[in-house]
Amino acid sequence: MNPDINWAEAVKPLLKKYKGNPHPLEYRTLYELMVMVILAARDSDKHINSIAPALFKTYPDMRSLSGADANVLQTLITGVTNYKNKTQWLLKLAQTIGDDKKIPLTMEELTKLPGIGRKTANVIMHEAKVKPAGVIVDLHVVRVAPRLGIADSTDPDKIEQQIMQAISQKLWGETGMAFSFHGREICRPKPLCPECIVKNVCEYYHVVVLKENKPKQSRILSKTAN
Ligand code: SF4
Numbered sequence: 001m002n003p004d005i006n007w008a009e010a011v012k013p014l015l016k017k018y019k020g021n022p023h024p025l026e027y028r029t030l031y032e033l034m035v036m037v038i039l040a041a042r043d044s045d046k047h048i049n050s051i052a053p054a055l056f057k058t059y060p061d062m063r064s065l066s067g068a069d070a071n072v073l074q075t076l077i078t079g080v081t082n083y084k085n086k087t088q089w090l091l092k093l094a095q096t097i098g099d100d101k102k103i104p105l106t107m108e109e110l111t112k113l114p115g116i117g118r119k120t121a122n123v124i125m126h127e128a129k130v131k132p133a134g135v136i137v138d139l140h141v142v143r144v145a146p147r148l149g150i151a152d153s154t155d156p157d158k159i160e161q162q163i164m165q166a167i168s169q170k171l172w173g174e175t176g177m178a179f180s181f182h183g184r185e186i187c188r189p190k191p192l193c194p195e196c197i198v199k200n201v202c203e204y205y206h207v208v209v210l211k212e213n214k215p216k217q218s219r220i221l222s223k224t225a226n
Contacts, residue, residue: 007150007166010201014178015171017197021181023127025049030128031062031100037123038089038115043081051077062103065094089115107133118160126173135163136176140183147187149203 001007024045027033032052040048055076059065065073074087092114097103104110105128110121122136137145137156145151151162167175186192191204199205 001150001152001162001166005149005201008168008171010198011150011167011175011178013197014182015174018178018181019174021177023123023177024184026052027127028056029061029100030103030124031065032056033127034093034103034116034124035065035090037120038093039077039080039086041082041086041115041120047080051080062094062097062100065090066098068094086115105130119156122173122176126177132169132172135160135167135172136180137163138176138180140181140187141176141179143189144179144183144187147191147202147204148198149201 023033025033025036025040026049027036035055036048036052039051058072058076059068068091070087070091073090074083077083077086077090080086093116096113103124104113105125107118107121107125110116110124111118116124118134119137122132122134125132126136135141137160142154142156142159145159145163146154150166151159153159153162163175163179164172182198186196193199193202193205193209196202196205199209
């Protein structure tokens with residue numbers, strides 16, 4: 001992590017830009033969110049949004065899911081990455097929780113459930129608006145944070161720890177979501193750096209983008225001089 005930067009200040013433009021953005025998973029209840037976040041692991045939010053209506057028509061709440069027939073559930077999520085394991089996780093999770101009103105909202109309880117790691121738990125806690133216990137680190141955040149310089153690892157757990165050290169706890173939830181939206185829109189695999197509102201503090205921008213452009217500029221200048 002670049003210690004010369006006041007990260008709490010540096011990320012403010014991103015928090016402001018994405019504040020209040022709805023989560024890309026189009027859920028209506030915490031139950032739906034929980035199911036959809038598990039299904040979205042290593043798959044796309046768009047795909048999960050497309051299969052959700054039929055799934056929730058059949059299983060509208062935790063109680064109905066807990067009594068689901070595994071074959072019917074599996075058919076409804078066939079095509080989702082790792083759908084066979086996810087079928088078993090969802091069944092076990094629903095049987096463990098039993099009722100929408102009993103969905104746990106602590107990191108400790110959530111991560112004991114099948115199919116739920118820290119990222120999923122952080123998403124659920126953020127959307128439920130409870131005090132954050134960590135930072136959402138999805139594949140977008142794994143790309144954005146090291147480029148920015150707020151983290152220097154590609155390991156999601158280490159990235160989360162470094163962001164947690166740099167930003168105050170009350171902003172952990174918003175910061176993870178803002179980085180994720182930024183990664184989807186601007187800091188894409190091929191980043192749109194000229195449009196980026198945090199390029200002034202970005203390590204990648206200063207170390208890679210500006211350096212790549214320097215020789216071109218000097219070539220243009222020398223041609224002009226000739
Ligand atoms: S300047 Fe480029 S690399 Fe840096 S955060 Fe912005 S888009 Fe990503």
